[in-house]
Amino acid sequence: MFYAQSPKKTGLPREVVKWLQGLDLSMYPKNVRRDFSSGYLVAEIFSRYYPQDFSVHSYDKGTSLSAKQRNWSQIERSLQRQNLHLMKEVIDGAIHCKPGAAELLVQEVYTVLTNRRIRDVQGPEWDFTDQEYQELLPTLARSTASKAIKNNLRITELMAEPDINTNQRKAEVILHRHLEHKAVERVLNPGRFKVKREKANLGQLAAKNLGLSSHGDECFDSPSSKDTTSKLCSSSTWSGAAVSFKEIKVHQPVRRSLVSC
Numbered sequence: 001m002f003y004a005q006s007p008k009k010t011g012l013p014r015e016v017v018k019w020l021q022g023l024d025l026s027m028y029p030k031n032v033r034r035d036f037s038s039g040y041l042v043a044e045i046f047s048r049y050y051p052q053d054f055s056v057h058s059y060d061k062g063t064s065l066s067a068k069q070r071n072w073s074q075i076e077r078s079l080q081r082q083n084l085h086l087m088k089e090v091i092d093g094a095i096h097c098k099p100g101a102a103e104l105l106v107q108e109v110y111t112v113l114t115n116r117r118i119r120d121v122q123g124p125e126w127d128f129t130d131q132e133y134q135e136l137l138p139t140l141a142r143s144t145a146s147k148a149i150k151n152n153l154r155i156t157e158l159m160a161e162p163d164i165n166t167n168q169r170k171a172e173v174i175l176h177r178h179l180e181h182k183a184v185e186r187v188l189n190p191g192r193f194k195v196k197r198e199k200a201n202l203g204q205l206a207a208k209n210l211g212l213s214s215h216g217d218e219c220f221d222s223p224s225s226k227d228t229t230s231k232l233c234s235s236s237t238w239s240g241a242a243v244s245f246k247e248i249k250v251h252q253p254v255r256r257s258l259v260s261c
Helices: 014-021 040-049 065-081 088-095 101-114 131-136 145-152 155-160 164-188 202-210 235-240
Strands: 219-223 229-233
Touching: 014 101, 040 065, 040 101, 065 088, 065 155, 088 101, 131 164, 145 164, 155 164
Parallel strands: none
Antiparallel strands: 219 229
């Protein structure tokens, strides 16, 4: 199959793009994040190598969360029969259209099927957030705390895992990371935040406290003066970055159809 027009930028290495073009797929992935989230194209790729275990006709082309979950559940069962494995974190990120997840997924599928390593591929440090995009924006245009949570906690994640405590922890991690980045900006650009070097104001104290790691209740040594060292625990940071979730039940009125049966 000849693809008349390929995307200008797919986020994939050249060898992976050429590999995809040679598979004679039913459609070319113009939007990698969107087109690979359902799992249909992934199943079609595997069907080129394992036609007996990956029957394309048994997969759904829909984009709903239920269709995605059914497709990926079937893919994982077929992979187990072939003793193949894809990272669960990458699959979840692709399902929820997280930044960078689909690109990493395609590269992982490429490696599994061709036994070829891709150069310059990042490792487990992928966090599937929009941080890379935020760094490209001017400082004034970057997300606020609430916008950061909205951008990095997808509605499909809430639907797939409706547990309030789990979603609260996810939101707290996003908020904590956002505050850490703000603290770094404050240190790197003291003039913009009007931080005075002579006196330790609240902004500087907040920057020091937010410079901690996001790991639960670990403690770290942080120099508080020239000769003294004080113990600072990340629990203090978490106390200032708390997110509360509350379930709201809405009773919708019964709608009566105007058309008689």
